[in-house]
Amino acid sequence: MPTKIEKDSLSGQNTTGHEWDGLKELNTPLPKWWLYTFYATVLFSLVWVVLYPALPITGATGLTGWTARGALPAQLEQSRARMEPMLARIRAATPEQIAADPELRAFAMAGGRVAFANNCAGCHGAGGQGAAGGFPSLADDDWIYGGSFEAIHHTISHGVRAGESDEERGIAMPAYLATQMLTLAQINDVAEHVLSLTDRATDRAAAQRGAELFAENCASCHGERGEGNRDMGAPRLNDRIWLYGGDKASIVRSISYSRAGVMPSWRGRLDPATINMLTVYVHALGGGE
Amino acid sequence: MNALAPGKPPGKESGVSSTSSEPSLYAKHQKVYPRAVSGPVRRVKWAVLAVLLSLYYVVPWIRWDRGEGVPDQAVLVDMAHARLFFFWFEIWPQEVYFLTGLLVLGAIGLFAVTSLFGRIWCGFTCPQTVWTDLFMWVERRIEGDRNARMKLDHGPRDARWWRLKLVKHAAWLAIAMATGGAWIMYFNDAPTVTVDILTGRASLAVYGFFALFTATTYVLAGAAREQVCTYMCPWPRFQGAMLDENSLVVTYRDWRGEPRGKPDAAHGDCVDCKACVHVCPTGIDIRDGQQLECIGCGLCVDACDDVMAKLGREKGLIAFETLKNLAASQAATRGMAPGPERLAAGMAVRRPQKVIRPRTLVYAGVLSAVLLVMLGAWLMRETLTLSVQRDRAPLYVTLSDGGIRNGYTLKLANKGRGATLHLAVALEGPQGLRLTVQDAEQDAAGRPVITTRDDGITQWRALVTAPAGLNLPESTPITFRLLDAQGRSVLAQQSSFLGPRR
Numbered sequence: 002m003p004t005k006i007e008k009d010s011l012s013g014q015n016t017t018g019h020e021w022d023g024l025k026e027l028n029t030p031l032p033k034w035w036l037y038t039f040y041a042t043v044l045f046s047l048v049w050v051v052l053y054p055a056l057p058i059t060g061a062t063g064l065t066g067w068t069a070r071g072a073l074p075a076q077l078e079q080s081r082a083r084m085e086p087m088l089a090r091i092r093a094a095t096p097e098q099i100a101a102d103p104e105l106r107a108f109a110m111a112g113g114r115v116a117f118a119n120n121c122a123g124c125h126g127a128g129g130q131g132a133a134g135g136f137p138s139l140a141d142d143d144w145i146y147g148g149s150f151e152a153i154h155h156t157i158s159h160g161v162r163a164g165e166s167d168e169e170r171g172i173a174m175p176a177y178l179a180t181q182m183l184t185l186a187q188i189n190d191v192a193e194h195v196l197s198l199t200d201r202a203t204d205r206a207a208a209q210r211g212a213e214l215f216a217e218n219c220a221s222c223h224g225e226r227g228e229g230n231r232d233m234g235a236p237r238l239n240d241r242i243w244l245y246g247g248d249k250a251s252i253v254r255s256i257s258y259s260r261a262g263v264m265p266s267w268r269g270r271l272d273p274a275t276i277n278m279l280t281v282y283v284h285a286l287g288g289g290e
Numbered sequence: 291m292n293a294l295a296p297g298k299p300p301g302k303e304s305g306v307s308s309t310s311s312e313p314s315l316y317a318k319h320q321k322v323y324p325r326a327v328s329g330p331v332r333r334v335k336w337a338v339l340a341v342l343l344s345l346y347y348v349v350p351w352i353r354w355d356r357g358e359g360v361p362d363q364a365v366l367v368d369m370a371h372a373r374l375f376f377f378w379f380e381i382w383p384q385e386v387y388f389l390t391g392l393l394v395l396g397a398i399g400l401f402a403v404t405s406l407f408g409r410i411w412c413g414f415t416c417p418q419t420v421w422t423d424l425f426m427w428v429e430r431r432i433e434g435d436r437n438a439r440m441k442l443d444h445g446p447r448d449a450r451w452w453r454l455k456l457v458k459h460a461a462w463l464a465i466a467m468a469t470g471g472a473w474i475m476y477f478n479d480a481p482t483v484t485v486d487i488l489t490g491r492a493s494l495a496v497y498g499f500f501a502l503f504t505a506t507t508y509v510l511a512g513a514a515r516e517q518v519c520t521y522m523c524p525w526p527r528f529q530g531a532m533l534d535e536n537s538l539v540v541t542y543r544d545w546r547g548e549p550r551g552k553p554d555a556a557h558g559d560c561v562d563c564k565a566c567v568h569v570c571p572t573g574i575d576i577r578d579g580q581q582l583e584c585i586g587c588g589l590c591v592d593a594c595d596d597v598m599a600k601l602g603r604e605k606g607l608i609a610f611e612t613l614k615n616l617a618a619s620q621a622a623t624r625g626m627a628p629g630p631e632r633l634a635a636g637m638a639v640r641r642p643q644k645v646i647r648p649r650t651l652v653y654a655g656v657l658s659a660v661l662l663v664m665l666g667a668w669l670m671r672e673t674l675t676l677s678v679q680r681d682r683a684p685l686y687v688t689l690s691d692g693g694i695r696n697g698y699t700l701k702l703a704n705k706g707r708g709a710t711l712h713l714a715v716a717l718e719g720p721q722g723l724r725l726t727v728q729d730a731e732q733d734a735a736g737r738p739v740i741t742t743r744d745d746g747i748t749q750w751r752a753l754v755t756a757p758a759g760l761n762l763p764e765s766t767p768i769t770f771r772l773l774d775a776q777g778r779s780v781l782a783q784q785s786s787f788l789g790p791r792r
Contacts, residue, residue, distance in 0.1 A: 106729070128697075130684030140697070143690040240690035241758075285728060287687060287697055287753055 088274045096150040096280040106281065113282025116275050120267070121283075129286040135244055135262040140287040143242040146170065147231045148290035154280040160266030161234065172233050174222070178257035183214065185257075191215055192252040198227040198239040203249070321443070322516060322573035324426060325436035325565075329592025338414050339423055347468065350475035356380075357707060360745070367477045373745075380745075382705060385671070391664040398660060402653035404532040406645065408539040408610070412525065413587030418518050421469070421511035422571065425462055432458045436568055462512045463504070470503035516572035520583050527582075535614040536644045540586050542566075542577040542608050543616065545623045545636050550577075558628045559607050565597050566590035566608055576608060604633065615640040673705040674742070678770050678785040686788045692758035694789045700727070700750040700770065704742035711742040713780055717754060719768035719787060724755045740772075754787055764791050 006018045009027055019026040031039075049055060053063040062068055081088075087108050091099060099105045118127065124136040131138030137145060146156050161170050177183040183191070193204050194211030202208040222230055227238030236244060245251055245260050267276060283289075354364035354377060361368060366375040374381045374389070381388055400411055413419060433439045433454050442451060474483055474496055486492035487500065510518055519526060533539065547560030560577070567575045569590055572583045576590045588610060595605040619636035626632040681697035689695055704711070714737040717725040727738035728751045740750050752770070756762050765786050772781040 103729075126683060128681055128683030130687070138684070138687065140684060140687045141689055141695070237690065241688060241692040242690050285751065287695060 091277050092272075092274040094277070096154055096277055096284065099277060099281050100150070100284065109278040109281040110285065112275065113278040113280075116271065116279050117282055120271065121279070124264075129283065133246075135260065137244055137262075138242075138288075139283050141242060142288050142290075143237060143240060144231065144288065144290070145229075145234050145236050145244075148284070148288050150280055150284055150289075152231070153283050153289075154276065156264070157271075157276050157279055157283075158266065158268040161264040162261055163263065163266040165266055170234065172222075173261040174235075174255075174259045176257065176259035177218065179259070183218065183256070187211075187214055188253055188256045191219065191256055192249050195219075195227065195238050195252050196249060199241070199247075319517065320573060322571065323436045323439050323568075324571045324573075324589075325568040325593075326430055327569040327589050327593045327596070329595060331588040331592045335414055335423065335587065335589075339420050342415065342417075342420050343424065347472050350472060350480040360707070361479060363479055365476060366479070369477060380705070382703075388664065388668065391660065391667070394660055395657070395664070398653060398657045401532050402650065402657060404529055405534065405537055405649050405653060406643075408533060408537050409526075409529060409584070409586030412519065412529075412585040413540075416585075418510060418523070419571075419585065419587065421465075421507060422515050424465065425511040425515075426571070428461050428465065429458055432461065459512075462508055466504045466508035466511075467500075469507040470500045470505075473503045474500050516583070516585075519572060519585055526585075532649075534647075534649060535617070536612050536647055538610045538612055538643060539580065540576060540584060540588050540591065540608065541611040541613070541616050542579070543606070543611070543619065543636070544577065545616075545620045546633055547577070547607050549628075553601055555629065559598065559603055559633070561597065561601065563597055565593040569593040580613075611640075612643050614644075671705075674711070674781060675703045675705075676770065676772060676781045676783045677701045677703070678783045680785055680788070686790070688790070689755070689758075693755055694760075694762070694787075695753055695755045696787050698752040698754065698770075698785060700740065700752050701747050702740060702742055702750070702772075703747045705745065707744045710744070711774070711780075712739050713742070713772040713774060714739050714777075715752070716771045716773055717768060718771055718782075719754075720756075720760065720762060720766060722757060722760050723768065723787065724757070725752060726755075727752045737773075756787065756789065761792070762787065762789050764789060 006028075007016045007025070008014070009016060009025075012027060012029065014030070015028050017026045017028040030036075049063075051063060052065045052067075054061050054068055055063065087105075090105060091109060091112075094102070094105060099109045117125075117129070121129075125131055125139055126136070129139035131140075137143075142148070144152070146152055146161070156170070159165050159170050162173060163170070165171065175182060177191075178185060178188055190207045190211035191214050192211070193202050193207040194209075194215045196202045197205075197208040197211075216225070219227075222233050222235035223238050224230060224235075229235050229237035241247075243251070244262070245255050267279075271279070349365050350363065352364035353362050354375075355362055356375075361373075361375060363375065364377050366373075368375065372383045374386075403410060429439070433442055442454065445451065471484070471487065474487070477499075478496065483492060483496060487496065492500075514522070542560075547558045549557055550560035550562040551557035553561050564575075566577065567573075567590075569592070570576070571587060571589065572585060574581055574583045576584065591608050591610065594608040598605050598607055618639045618641070622639040623632045623636045626635060677700075679699040679701070681699070685696075687695045687697075700715070702713075714733050714735070715725065715727055715730070716737055717723055725738065727740060730738035730740050730750060733739050738752075740748065742748060754768065765788055768785055768787050770783050770785065771779055774780050
């Protein structure tokens, strides 16, 4: 509510007409340099809106036609071209050869770390520690399909149960209860036997009964003493590492309904050089054989 | 802001705002036209200017052989490779505190010098003073001395005006570009970057900084000049805290000069010729006493001595003098008539400057303390350091036999050059822990051996395994120790070994 605009004799400026307890507010104009800078920024923004995508509309481009997304392929191509000499060598070498050459190894470890974080860490964890519920740790010494350079490379390339024609990674365990191959009591006995492989059986008699059932149904893949079979991807049952939990309830569930974890095949998604780098990186996580 | 004071006569409100009786908050800039002067102070100033400018322009060109693959520039801040070279010294980014220490030394040194000799930093060595002096010298060569320049500026803008101004600004710009260019050379290989700048191949950053320092030199030394000291620089604002009555400052001996006027028996030694005002680079009158604008350059001392010599009077009417002596002389000559007796009486009571006093002792103490700390830090500087980073994802890995494994990244930084060191890694901790280092060779005792890299960092991945049944607590301290070929401990770094909660 401006009341009376007066002129201040000291500064030569008008007051705003606002007054609080005798204090009057001076209406001092902005400094010229500030004002012109402000006008310049307004002008700049107008030019910007015309030339560059600035409106919140999908597909809006300015007169220049430039977009951040449009500029990306060229930048990617540029960085790819910069790395190409090294990538060519990585592509031509086997993972063993890469690991043996300090220069290639350093490059592959750096590239593998990035590729792992982008593609693998979602399931296997940032440090390859795995996750509960069927995502195996890549840092320990227990491998379902083998921890050699060759085996790791094969697993990454073809995945696990990824619907490839390659049958090696396609075998799945039968669901013994669901298909009525075993009764619940029999499954209990088998589970007790599996526990006894690591000296954890609670019911010796049941474990005894389960031994025979194990030999008939399980040993062909998991081995006589539960030592596993990497060719078929049958995990070891006589160690301390359990992909789906090692307590009796989990084992009973595994036998009853089967477990069949899936990993995608990466050979169509990642280029050979990246798969080589990933192989070297995963091998160095701590479990490489 | 309070607008109108109540009780002002009405009718004045519509009148013109500011009258001469009301103080303005802003002073309009008065252009200063300093006159040339010669004398001992001026000679010292020229000498200091020559030395400092030569240092600034020449130092980046000094070559310093450090061996193959290392920059051969004596003084170089190598941003790309994160190294700072200074003749024999080379520091890494994590040792930037040595630079901080130098700055602290500089600041305390400045305090100490100021408490003894006043603002000689401002008057003689400050880059603003040095470059302004150089620019003024150029200006004088082109446009002439004080009177000629004033005449030129107040006269018509004819062809001569345009010619002189053009030549002057071109010369200034050339100096500014040389200054900006020299700055770049402290951060790049001088010969290479010179060729790059001249052939248009230098990076945008180089051209950007080149333009920035050219512009600042040109504006600060050409246009802003004394306004930098008066309005922009914080130092004049608090240098009063370092000065006391025992510091040497540029002083007008008013007890001798007053009353100023004609050179006769009725007047003091000051003949009011204003020579001291005309030579002053900040355009002040030193006879008004101590003031913030005075940079203590002492050119008025030379100018006044010159006049006194011509008049056949004793020099030193304006002099570097302590305020204590000034007060003593004033007291001794109070009430005396101008003449040789007053001069003799005033000069007789002066005492030599008191150098050792609490203030200077404190500065000297702090200065030597910082110096000692820095010297100690430099002498105890580690040229070989080991850092151990434990894996955080996963914290630990359970092995198939129930053992526990932790992963570590060892980084071995070698600040030296020359021999590659081969160091065996030994693990100190609970009995039974096993250590392997990926890609490391092994010595005769089966310990992994890691190697250094010249002036660089080597990185190793170490795995420590506790076999099943060791039953370590959740966290166990362990130590990685590096041993040389004779088995002596070179370095050690603590870390911890984690396992499941028990």
